[in-house]
Amino acid sequence: MRILFVDMDYFYAACEEVRHPELKGKPLLVSSPGGKSRGVVESCNYEARRLGIKSAMPVMDALKIKPDIQCVQADHDYYDEQSGRIMAFLKTFTTRMEVISVDEAALDIGSMGHDDESMLANKIKDGIFNEVGLPCTIGISKGKILAKMVCDSAKPNGIKILEDDEIRGFLWSRSVEDIPGVGRKTAERLGKRGIRTIGDLSRVNPVVLRDAVGSFSKELHDLASGIDNSVIIEHCETLSIGRERTLENPTSDIDRASDTLKALVGEVMDDLDKHQFLLKTITAKVKYTDFSDRIHSKSLSHPTDSRDVLLREATSLLKDLMSSKKARKIGVRVSSFTGKSKQKKLF
Ligand SMILES: [Mg+2]
Structure with a gap:
């Protein structure tokens, strides 16, 4: 297997630089709501990183480092839109692709007959730039985790390809913290046992580990x-998961369709769990007894994997749709997925 991993560089801040070119070239941070008093840094450009400003840092602390830093509040709708364009472009290169987050994707390029990986990586990198004007880094290796690590090591604006016989050389000198999913706490627990590099990790007794x-x-x-x-x-x-079902007795009363609705929501959520997704957009659909149909959608402010939230929102969407005519078929569809970040798991 060969995996090509794409990670956009300083994604949110780069998006802001594209639509506000006057922000470019000087330190810039994108803050969560709360701005300068209560916000945290969601993303920052490399000019800001060079000063020691990092993601997840309170904006107040960033201001202590650079009082006149340019500060923009995050606009996730805009970033999602750019992300959608990037993912749609990437999808043209493979039939097997995983969207890992809003700015990361892994493409299985092994079975696609791309014989020159370097040429392919350049083509994708240039293509993304043409599409949205944003820089990215690409790593290629034999698996998703390795490809991500290779990508991380080539940031920013890089391309790196790791052949199978280079894997150990690449891995063993690196810190355990370079492994995706290994945070500070895990690194500390390993450090106490003398395990600091990935080379140490490879030699340790499995029982100790x-x-x-x-x-x-x-x-x-x-x-x-x-x-x-x-x-x-x-x-x-x-790109979406949905179910629809014909009602035993056509009705315009949502309560009388509640068992069917619950079943649909249950099936959709089971599917969502299988994929380890969070959903953001909910769509309800009704086919009426006169064979016309209508749909109604809503986007949540935060991604969720809660059955209760989905049931509540789908019920309210359907209620709106069923006010006049009788429904003979109802459907629920969810979309705008993001991956769940799993603890203690590499992906
Ligand atoms: Mg990124």
Whole structure:
């Protein structure tokens, strides 16, 4: 398997630089709501990073470092729109692709007959720039986790290809914290046992490792040995998940359709769980007894995987649709997915 991993560079801040070119070239941060008093840094450009400003830092602290830093409040609708354009472009290169987050994707390029990986990476990088004017970094290796690590090592604005016989050399000198999913706490637990580099990790007794990090140990040990069995979870084929069903008795009363609705929501959520997605957009659909149909959508302010939220929102959307005519068929569809960030799991 060959995986090409794309990660947009300083995505939100770069999006702001594109639509406000006057912000370019000077330190810039994108803040969460709350701005200068209560906000945190969601993204910042490299001019700001060079000063020591980082994501997740309170904006107040960034202002102490650079009092006149340019500060823009995050506009996620705009970033989602740019992300959609990038993902649609990437999808033209493979039938197997995983959208990992708003600015990251993994493409299975092994079976696509792309013989020159370097040429392909350049083509994708240039294509994204032409499409949205944004820089990205690309890493290629035999698995998703390795490709992400290779990508991280080539940031910003880079391309790096790791051949199978280079994997150990690449991995072993790196810190355990370079492994996606290994945070500061896990690194501390490993450090106490003398495990600091990925090379240390590859040589450690599995029992010691299990004692330090529990069930995470197998994945870590495998990776340190160059084994990367991470799989691509395709969701480009799954841009939405939906179910619809004919009602036993046509009705314009939402309460009388509630059992059917609950079943639909349950099935949609089971599917969503399988893919480890969070949903943001909910669409309800009604087919009436006169064979006309209508749909009604809503986007939530935050992604969710809650059955209760989906049931509540779908019920209210359907209620609006069923006010006049009798429904003979109802449907629920969810879309605008983001991946769940899993703890203790590499992806
Ligand atoms: Mg990024």
